[in-house]
Amino acid sequence: MKVSRRRVLATAAGAVALGRTAAMQSPAPAPAASDPSKAPGRPARTLGQRAAFEKPQRITRGATGSQTPHQDLYGTITPADLHFERHHAGVPEIDPRSYSLLIHGMVERPMMFTLADLKRFPSVSRVCFLECSGNFNRAAPPETTPQQLAGMTSQSEWTGVMLSTLFREVGARPQATWFLAEGHDAALLARSIPVEKAFDDAMIAYAQNGEAIRPEQGYPARLLLPGWEGNSNVKWIRRIELSDRPFMTREETSKYTDPLANDTARIFSFVMDARSLITYPAYPVTLTRGWVEINGIAWSGYGKIQRVDVSTDAGRSWASAKLQEPVLPKAHTRFRHLWKWDGGEAIVLSRAVDETGYVQPPRAELLKTRGPGAANYHLNPVTGWLVRSDGAVVYNQEAWG
Known part of the structure; x- marks a missing residue:
C-alpha cells in the first residue's frame, strides 16, 4: 500500500501527542539515592557527627590505655575523642x-x-602535644600500623589558667623548689615536679579543643606540662603541695626511671626527646608506581622542630622534608616530602632535628646508650616502612638487642 507523506506526518504527530499524554499521566520516577541533588538532606542536629563513611577509632591497650589512629588523621590537631x-x-x-x-x-x-x-x-590557650613515655612498640611485627607503633601521642589546643598565677595567689615561698601533683583517681597517681616548671609554662587546663576536657583526659581539670612525659601531666588533679625536695613517690621510684647501659639509671627524665613518625605510606597501604607524598608528624619536648630528614634508601642518603607552618614549640609539626617510587623495594625513614640541634638517633645508637635491658621509657629511635616490590607497605622491623 502506498503511504502518503501527509499520512506519515499525521501518524508521527499522533505518536508525539500520545507520548506527551503518557508522560503527563505517569508519576515521576523517584530520585536516585546516589544523587543528593535530587532530594533534601537530613535536618539539623544538636550534635555533629562524622560522615558515615569515616570511621577512625582508637584501639585499646588492655583496660588502661588507648592509641590515636595517626594514619587516619590530617594536619596536627587530634580530635578530642581520638586523643590517646x-x-x-x-x-x-x-x-x-x-x-x-x-x-x-x-x-x-x-x-x-x-x-x-x-x-x-x-x-x-596553647597548642602542644602529650606523649606517654612508653610510646614505642619495640617488638612490633611487620603488620603494624602507625597507631600501633606510636599511637600514644596526641595534640590539642588546651585552655586553662597558668600555674604560676595560682602560685602567686597562694604566695609560694622562695624555698619551695618542688611540688607534688596528686590526682583524684583510684590510683592517687602523684608526681614530684620542679617549681621552675610551674613558673615557665605549666597550666591547670579545663578545656580541650574548644570544649570541656573529656573524662579520660582529666575532667574537670588536669595539670599540663608542655613537652614533658605524659604521666607527669597529672589528670583529675586535686592537690598540689609545695616543698623543698622531691617526694619520691611510687611513680618515680618503682616506675618511670630509665636504666642505662652502665648499670646506672636516670630519674626525673621529664622531657620528651625529638621524634618523628611517618604516617603515610605505612601498613596496610599498597602503593602504585609514580609520585608519592611521604608525610608524618615530628615533635620535641625541648622546643621547635628545626628540620625533618627523609630517606628512601634505608638511610644511605637524606633529603629535607617541607614543614607545615606554623611550627610551634613543643608541638606536633606536619612534614611532607615528594618521592617518585619506581617499583623497586625501598625502605623509607624519617628523623627529626629540634632547635637545640638534637638529632633523633638510629636504633643502634640508642641501644648502645640505653642497653638491651632498657625499660620501655623514652625510646625514640628512627623508624620507617618497607615498601615491597608489589607495592605492599609494612613496618621496617629491627631487632632490639
Whole structure:
C-alpha cells in the first residue's frame, strides 16, 4: 500500500501527542539515592557527627590505655575523642560542682579552688602535644600500623589558667623548689615536679579543643606540662603541695626511671626527646608506581622542630622534608616530602632535628646508650616502612638487642 507523506506526518504527530499524554499521566520516577541533588538532606542536629563513611577509632591497650589512629588523621590537631588515653585505675567520674583543687605546703596562704574559681582567673590557650613515655612498640611485627607503633601521642589546643598565677595567689615561698601533683583517681597517681616548671609554662587546663576536657583526659581539670612525659601531666588533679625536695613517690621510684647501659639509671627524665613518625605510606597501604607524598608528624619536648630528614634508601642518603607552618614549640609539626617510587623495594625513614640541634638517633645508637635491658621509657629511635616490590607497605622491623 502506498503511504502518503501527509499520512506519515499525521501518524508521527499522533505518536508525539500520545507520548506527551503518557508522560503527563505517569508519576515521576523517584530520585536516585546516589544523587543528593535530587532530594533534601537530613535536618539539623544538636550534635555533629562524622560522615558515615569515616570511621577512625582508637584501639585499646588492655583496660588502661588507648592509641590515636595517626594514619587516619590530617594536619596536627587530634580530635578530642581520638586523643590517646592512659590511666592506672580507670577513668573516674567527678562532678564539677563538687570539684576542688587544694594548694598548700610551703605557701603563705593555703587555698582551695573550685572549678568556678579557676575559671575566674585570666585564661590562656596553647597548642602542644602529650606523649606517654612508653610510646614505642619495640617488638612490633611487620603488620603494624602507625597507631600501633606510636599511637600514644596526641595534640590539642588546651585552655586553662597558668600555674604560676595560682602560685602567686597562694604566695609560694622562695624555698619551695618542688611540688607534688596528686590526682583524684583510684590510683592517687602523684608526681614530684620542679617549681621552675610551674613558673615557665605549666597550666591547670579545663578545656580541650574548644570544649570541656573529656573524662579520660582529666575532667574537670588536669595539670599540663608542655613537652614533658605524659604521666607527669597529672589528670583529675586535686592537690598540689609545695616543698623543698622531691617526694619520691611510687611513680618515680618503682616506675618511670630509665636504666642505662652502665648499670646506672636516670630519674626525673621529664622531657620528651625529638621524634618523628611517618604516617603515610605505612601498613596496610599498597602503593602504585609514580609520585608519592611521604608525610608524618615530628615533635620535641625541648622546643621547635628545626628540620625533618627523609630517606628512601634505608638511610644511605637524606633529603629535607617541607614543614607545615606554623611550627610551634613543643608541638606536633606536619612534614611532607615528594618521592617518585619506581617499583623497586625501598625502605623509607624519617628523623627529626629540634632547635637545640638534637638529632633523633638510629636504633643502634640508642641501644648502645640505653642497653638491651632498657625499660620501655623514652625510646625514640628512627623508624620507617618497607615498601615491597608489589607495592605492599609494612613496618621496617629491627631487632632490639
